[in-house]
Amino acid sequence: MRRWSREPGRAARAMMAVVLSAALVSVSILGSGCGPADPQQVVQKFLAAIEEGNWYGYLASILPEEVRAVTSEEMNLRREAFSEQQEEFEDVKLEVKQDGNDKDVATVIIVGGTVSRKNTETGEMETRDLAEFPEEQRTIMTRKYKGRWYVDIVLATETIQPEEVEMEEIEVEEPRK
Numbered sequence: 001m002r003r004w005s006r007e008p009g010r011a012a013r014a015m016m017a018v019v020l021s022a023a024l025v026s027v028s029i030l031g032s033g034c035g036p037a038d039p040q041q042v043v044q045k046f047l048a049a050i051e052e053g054n055w056y057g058y059l060a061s062i063l064p065e066e067v068r069a070v071t072s073e074e075m076n077l078r079r080e081a082f083s084e085q086q087e088e089f090e091d092v093k094l095e096v097k098q099d100g101n102d103k104d105v106a107t108v109i110i111v112g113g114t115v116s117r118k119n120t121e122t123g124e125m126e127t128r129d130l131a132e133f134p135e136e137q138r139t140i141m142t143r144k145y146k147g148r149w150y151v152d153i154v155l156a157t158e159t160i161q162p163e164e165v166e167m168e169e170i171e172v173e174e175p176r177k
Contacts, residue, residue, distance in 0.1 A: 036061075039096050039106035039142040042149040046140070047089050055079055062151050063143055069156040078155065086118040092130070104144035105152075109135065 036042035042061055049057030059067050070078065093112035099105035116127040130138060141152040 036149045039108050039149050040094050042142055042151055043094055043108045043110075043140050044092075046151045047092060050085075050087055051089055053083065053086070055082055058082065062153060062155065063145060064150070065145075066153060066155050069154075071156070074155075074157060086125075088116040088125070090114045090116070106142045106149075108140045108142055110138040110140070 036045055045057065046061040048054075049061060091113040092110060095109045095111045097107045097109065099107070110130050113130045114127050115130055116125045118124070119126050142149050143152040144150075
């Protein structure tokens with residue numbers, strides 16, 4: 001029984017196919033990187049996570065320092081609220097505005113598309129054109145951190161510092177003898 005073909009170049013062609021396959025896989029991995037390569041991609045992933053109800057995808061698209069700032073109790077409350085919401089996005093169009101002073105900051109504005117949300121009172125899905133919302137509600141800040149873009153939103157409830165209260169002098173009467 002012969003193991004090797006005497007056909008010239010057959011082994012070389014087989015090896016070339018293996019090398020080309022490995023090269024294609026490497027290029028696709030390097031090209032995709034470890035995360036969104038631009039602000040538009042991270043906002044698309046953010047919206048997709050909301051639509052799919054993917055809590056971990058949602059958190060993964062948010063700036064890590066913002067996620068770390070949330071207490072575990074607050075995180076549980078946010079997760080519960082997230083699981084109760086139901087939204088679907090269709091034909092979303094985004095406009096990216098790079099920050100003129102910082103190349104690692106960009107604003108993404110939703111300029112078109114629709115959102116369908118479940119009305120908690122009726123249980124019905126209600127659809128609205130995203131352009132109907134005020135621009136500040138359609139604006140998403142993004143920031144590049146360690147080579148990857150993230151949505152830059154505050155998750156943690158801001159702690160409110162008590163105001164400094166000025167104390168008035170109170171006159172105290174001496175007890176009568």
